[in-house]
Amino acid sequence: MSKNALVSFKGTKNINTEIQLTGSKSECNRALIISALSDKLVKVENLSNAADTVTLDGILKKLGVESSELGESATLKAPNSTLVDVGPAGTAMRFLSAYLSAKNGNFLLTGTERMKQRPIGILAEALKTIGANISYAENDGFPPLNIVGPLNQKTSKVKIKGDVSSQYISALLMIAPTLPDGLTLEIDGELTSKPYVDMTLDMLAEAGIKHLWNGNSISISAQPFKSSTLVVEPDWSAASYWYSIAALAHEAEISLPALKEKSLQGDSKIQNIMRIFGISTEKTEKGIAISNLGVSLDTDQILDLKTCPDLAQTIIVVAAALGKNMAFTGLETLKIKETNRIAALQNELAKIGVTLTEDNLVYTLNTDGLHFPDKITIATYEDHRMAMAFAPLALLINEVEIEEMQVVEKSYPYFWEDLKKAGFEVKEI
Structure with missing residues (x-):
């Protein structure tokens, strides 16, 4: 039976703490695939303990690809008709x-019922154009996928939409150097979440893979990986919840060791965005420190989150709780x-009297009816970011009950324990 978290904060709302964040899930998952493709040449350090990363690492091990930290060969040894179940790991x-x-083998790639509702057709069709043998096991355009590899490359050029998921593009870029003829991707339309594509290319570069980005085309030739080590930085997505806590506290001084101001992670943009809410970021010898300056800004600007959509829930909840009628784009x-x-x-948000309305891809908050009940219960919809975006409201509401508290394991397993370190009370119910 799933458990809920009852979150509260007693006493003065002053936060002074140091939080050691887990490794970036985004970096780790790329590093694991790059390591697996490199035939043991690329090693990975500071693996995340996020459930998605644990899932991917476990799958690669079961397929005969030992974690690069163990130094084993990365040759795929799976038998035919191998079931590969990613669970909820998108x-x-x-x-x-x-x-x-x-890779060589016959696979059924599947996941949870929700995963079967998440489209994969754009990526699958691009792979089929290149020469992959992929068919849909249930519904066209959605998992599960029947995959028979290795692909028989038919073309080295493929067009893919840029405004749906940057992970489709990253997936193709990572296998590009292993294809006989390499690969050129033509990005169709505006590129969503460009920092994540930059992250992929930067990590490939660390592993010795060169690319050429010219206009809307990214080209990677067939080339070998080099012996290297990918060191994973702590997770800026996880850091965003501490920016939220700082913004909702009366006073805050929060140290986040090992984070870099200049990061591969697109979510490091939280540093600039949170200035709107009076949160400063300073580089320290250990990493960064964030503090609440006590002065938030009035802003009429429309905040574009297309390059960092994983920050959207955190930022929107903070804006709502602070009574800011802000507008946002890039949330598609x-x-x-x-x-x-x-x-x-x-x-x-309706539970605190706030509306979020859409008009021609612009999403606007109306906080005129904002109120804070004595207790609120938040549904998480099997979404880790819903739980972590709303939990900081315990600084403004006496009791915040978060349903299905275990969802945080997907990206930030120690979230509840870290809240306790900062002075929150968290009870399982």
């Missing part, structure tokens, strides 16, 4: 779709995440 689904297409991909995050936000 990144693993997308990356493995490409990875398994390039939120509807195909772990849940429809737009609908989830609308449902849960």
Whole structure:
């Protein structure tokens, strides 16, 4: 039976703490695929303990690809008709779709019921164009996928939409150097979440893979990986919840060791965004420190989150709780995440009298009816970011009950323990 978390904060709302964050899930999952493709040449340090990363690492091990830290050969040894179940791990689904297409074997790639509702057709069709043997086991355009590899490359050029998921592009880029003729991707339309594509290319570069990005085309030739080590930085997505806590506290001084101001992770943009709410970021000898300056800014600007959509829930909840009638764009991909995050936000923000409305891809908060009940219960919709975006409201509401508290394991397993370190009370109920 799933448990709920009852979150509260007693006494003065002053936060002074140091939080050691887990490794970046985004970096780890890319590093694991790159390591697996490199035939033991690329090693990985500071693996995340996030459930998605644990899932991907475990799958690669079961397929005969030992973790690079163990120094084993990365030759795929799976028998035919291998079931590969990613559970709720969306990144693993997308990356493995490409990875398994390039490897020898017969696979059924599947996941949870929600995963079967998340589209994969754009990536699968791109892989089929290149020469992959992929068919849909149930519904066209959705998992599960039947994959028979290795692909028989038919072309070295493929067009793919840029405004749906950058993970499709990253999945293709990572297998590109292993293909006989390399690969050129033509990005069709505006590129969503460009920092995540930059992250993929930067990590490939660390592993010795060169690329050429010219206009809307990214080209990677067939080339070998070099012996190298990918050191994973702590997770800026996880850091965003501490920015939220700082913004909702009366006073805050929070140290986050090992984070870099200049990061591969697109979610490091939280540093600049949170200035709107009076949160400063300073580089320290250990990492960074964030503090609440006590002065938030009035802003009429429309905040564009297309390059960092995973920050959207955190930022929107903070803005709502502080009574800011802000507007946002770049939220299109939120509807195909772990849940429809737009609908989830609308449902849960209504519990504090706030509306989030859409008009021609612009989403606007109206906080005129904002109020804080003595207790609130937040549904999480099997979405880790819903739980962590709303939990900081315990600084403004006496009791915040978060349903299905275990969902945080997907990206930040120690979230509840870290809240306790900062002075929150967290009870399982």
